[in-house]
Amino acid sequence: MRTRNYKIFFTFVLLLPEKREFTSSNLKIRIKDIADRAGVSTGTVDRVIHDRGEVSSRTRKKVMDILKEMKYEPDVLASSLASKHPLKVAVLVPYHTPENWFWKEPLTGIYEACSELNHFRIEIKEFLYDQFVKNEFIENAKLVLLDNPDAVIAAPVFHLETKDFFDKCKKNGIPFVSVNDNIRHPEQISYVGQDPVRSGSVAAQLMKMGIQGEGSLLVISIARDKDNYNHILYREKGFRQYWENSNGSPRPEIISRSMSKETYTYIKRVLAELFDKHEDIRGIFVTNSRVYQVAKFLFNTGRKDIRLVGYDLINPNVKYLNNDTIDFLISQKPREQGYKALMSIFNAFKLNKKPSPEQLIPIDIICKENLCCYQV
Amino acid sequence: MRTRNYKIFFTFVLLLPEKREFTSSNLKIRIKDIADRAGVSTGTVDRVIHDRGEVSSRTRKKVMDILKEMKYEPDVLASSLASKHPLKVAVLVPYHTPENWFWKEPLTGIYEACSELNHFRIEIKEFLYDQFVKNEFIENAKLVLLDNPDAVIAAPVFHLETKDFFDKCKKNGIPFVSVNDNIRHPEQISYVGQDPVRSGSVAAQLMKMGIQGEGSLLVISIARDKDNYNHILYREKGFRQYWENSNGSPRPEIISRSMSKETYTYIKRVLAELFDKHEDIRGIFVTNSRVYQVAKFLFNTGRKDIRLVGYDLINPNVKYLNNDTIDFLISQKPREQGYKALMSIFNAFKLNKKPSPEQLIPIDIICKENLCCYQV
């Protein structure tokens, strides 16, 4: 008689100086056990488990029932070891450049997760598009579908087109995870990203710490198209909400201004006008990563008295954080997003664990002093 | 002829709209390949790899050489599947109570990691001691050694005694990871925790944002014994360093005061005296989790104008963060510490990956608005 492995599980005894130990108990249920019980072969059980077809509906039903009854859980190790097919994951995100490497981070996170899951065979295929060119998105989305991956990770930069793409994934039976922005597709297995409204409130609280007393605040949104706009709107909303909810303290005047061009000359002119018009500006909240443009203006004009808060640890921002022009940056942790997205897919496929539908990333506050810990 | 699996590896081609794919290439090296090459059996290779003895030094040498030459990497899946012995990890940390649950978190992190590594057989055994009772530490340290685990995770609350314990681990060939506090034992495989000096500087920058202009700052250290003292000293050092390095801006006077009793009556009296003596106090930095005691004082005396920064997301602190008495808390992320500690051990044992000797945890800044993201 062979020795069987025991299933390990936790006993949570939390009496004080007590020890807690893993306790071995009930035998692990194997495919063989299911097969014996159902009076079929392991091959058949495998077919049922993986829905490979070629099983009579009667047998199928019987096996399914026993599977449930005995609470079968697959052994990922054995399964991966025996399987010849790797898990193919397609990643559909904007590409990055040395100047704008924000979108490099989710990829890095994905590869990080991948290397932790080294032993399970996972294949990543990248489909990268220009974040400002809708057609490139559409083109790449098509390629993804042609490639027929097991799962998809996508950043829904273009909302309508992404919805369309997700619909098609659904039709082809390909599960998908949305990162960084949430279009709330009913079939997405998870959203991994920040709560933009909340991050606006965080910005507001940081601002409040820095300004004390009266004065007005500027909310600057710099974006050359409306497609990436959702985040911006939500962030501003959160920023305003904060002041509305904080009773007692003096409420500053909040002036919103959006700019449709990203050139410094343009931004500089608009800012100069704003400062002329409003002499009591105490702080500026920039609703996305373009905060460095505003920082440049403040730095060049020697306005050290203005509090400045914005988003993302991209290089130009870091530079102005280090010379004290930007006070705080809020990180979207794009790397963590990628990491968690891939992990969710792995868990869903290999461990049959459904990820929680909304995986909110913490809103990290970065200042000059703690910056080093976040730059790996 | 059987079909061989190919080893998967990354090609990092970062040209722009290019796709990046996993490319299959060189065959994975198996024990069998090594055995063939060395003219021995797989059993012998296994003995060499795991240093199980019973191998002639000649054979051993030959196999070792080939192992290196062919860059053999074990297949964890197969190895775990075949192995009967679980990885036994002993955890030596203070126990927690409902009021003081800081030390619950590393355990939670460890179990989190454990459940991610579900399929590999890992057994955790807890050895918990009263953080204020040296003898309990010593007693539990002995028990750990008796238990003869494969690896140890320990929080070096009592420095000398921990050194002694680590020495014994070394002698018994048990690798150990130090969490939360670093006694820099030359043999520890890793330290997982924060940089306390740096966290003091972060506190200082947050303080600076909030105070503008002149005034003095209080640094309060509340600890009833000297054993946990290292952190406190380093944090204060970082706090002072910040002002020394920040030129230009007005430098506040910094008044340090340590309290050896934790009772509110005592703390209240001392604080009242300090406020009497120094009328221009603008902010208080409390160097550990006892910040709630100071918050209580400020709250009771209606001093809403004082900036307050301290450590750790324990319940009483969270309460005062939520009512705006504490402005910022710095989190030591004890859960993440536990998580990383266990992962390091797993990597070291199963994947032969040496962890980096110092794994610094980011210094997270928590305020009322982003608190929710950090409370899981």
Add this chain to the structure above:
DNA sequence: CTGAAAGCGCTTACAG
């Protein structure tokens, strides 16, 4: 539609 057998890469008694 179903089963028997070989195989994934490693570890483990067992025999010598």
Add this chain to the structure above:
DNA sequence: CTGAAAGCGCTTACAG
């Protein structure tokens, strides 16, 4: 000190 063989739990052709 060494090797041959069985086994970990699953998947995969192949034969019927």
